[in-house]
Amino acid sequence: MKKLLYAILLVASATVFVARAQAQVLVIANPGVNVSEVSKNDLIDVFTGSSTSIKGTRVMPVLLAESLSHERFLREYIGKSDVPFRSAWRSLVLSGQAVMPRSLPNDAAVVQFVANNAGAIGYIGESTPHADVKVLVVK
């Protein structure tokens, strides 16, 4: 019985570990976006609606629905949790100062959208296939 419990605990821990590993995020952009790296400040500006360009290149942010990747991205780069992050966007939208970025259901949808839309920039889990987009280095 004890061995069974230990086995279950081990599998559960491994599952959490794998899930967390998948939540390592990459910042991706359409291949036409003329930058290969982005500062954290520029990333915050774009994903909070303060700016629509990176180093003079117009970009269009897209968001992920609630997921580990989304939470990790907000925590690591934006410094907010989901509720205040979306609340801040709604303030801009409801006062006519911005249009809410598209929110896509999963990583694959983000990759497809970013690959097919000029200026698109998003974030995905590290293990998601992303051959058709470029990865931006965040400084």
Add this chain to the structure above:
Amino acid sequence: MKNRILAGALALALGAIPACAQSLEDLNIQIHGYAAQGFLYTTQNNVFSTNSSTGSPAWTEAVVNMTAQPTPKLSVGVQARYFLLGNFGNAINMDWAQADYKFNEKFGVRFGKVKTPMGLLNETQDIDPSYIWSLLPQDVYGILSRNSFLAHYGGVAYGTLAVGNTKAKVDWRLFGGQTVESPNDPNIQLGQQSSGIALPNGWTGPMWGATLRIKPTRSFMFGASDQIFVTTWTAVATHGTESGTNGTPASQNYYYYAKYEKNKVMIAGEYFRQPYSYWYTFPTDPALNSTGRLDQRAWYGMASYKLTDKLTVGVYDTQAFDHQQALNPARYNKDWTLSGRYDFNQYLYAKAEQHFIAGTFVDYDASKNPNGLQPSTRLTILKMGVTF
């Protein structure tokens, strides 16, 4: 004039859509909004034309907003609002309807019926989900005078300038057009109540202004706004069967403000001054002629702290004086406020707030206070809202 402005915005939007979109999906059409229900209870005076001294749920707001982005630089949108507060509102109005073209970070324009970018909070003062407070400091952002300041028919030019190689930024705004207050505006109705003089066509007149916000760092901003009414405004006034004119000469409103926000802490302050004079002339009944002058000076200091991801608490102190009034409670308003907000999730929130108010300068409905106003009031507010 205002119809031409709206027609122009609509024409630009409709013209851009077929030229640029291949499908509805390309337009990024989105619908957002919120609804909030408030409950007011006061000791002493009844506030905002409600029966708050016995508890009043007569405070409801709902907003629906639709936006589209036919091209990366062009966005269009419209927002409708239902508002009820005591005897005021109970109607659906258009908050704004605009076309916005952003050439680049340094320059963009929007026109139509547009939010007026004045002060620290004017553009979001009517967006209940965007802040912790149930009521903003009434001395600067009066809920009953909201329609007068919130939006205008005309345009806004805007942009953000970098300061060399530093992280500092400067946001600039220029705005101008026509301000319109309907005869149903609470401000006008309260004025009619106290003077017996109605403005059957409301108030309208040209204005322009500018706002400058300087951000030396991401966390800190300070700025100033100036709204200028360049000409004399006049409006038709009636008193019973008598017809006359209400006028006010050119004047200005000033705002100075600063805000610090980092991690869990927000601290802000603002100073507002509104000096103007006015007159009423009734050629057929000179006994009704009158002149007056207001010099409202108001300020507030506020702070909030995010205790957890879902719970935020805050406090503010606000004071206003009319330096033209005699020395009595009607000359001033002072309000200490304690506030809390709980976000159940990204859609549902609740607020609770306690006000400690002294003075009666900020608008009260005399018909709801037939025994006269008491010099101080405690106001408790509970509010629930849903946003999408």
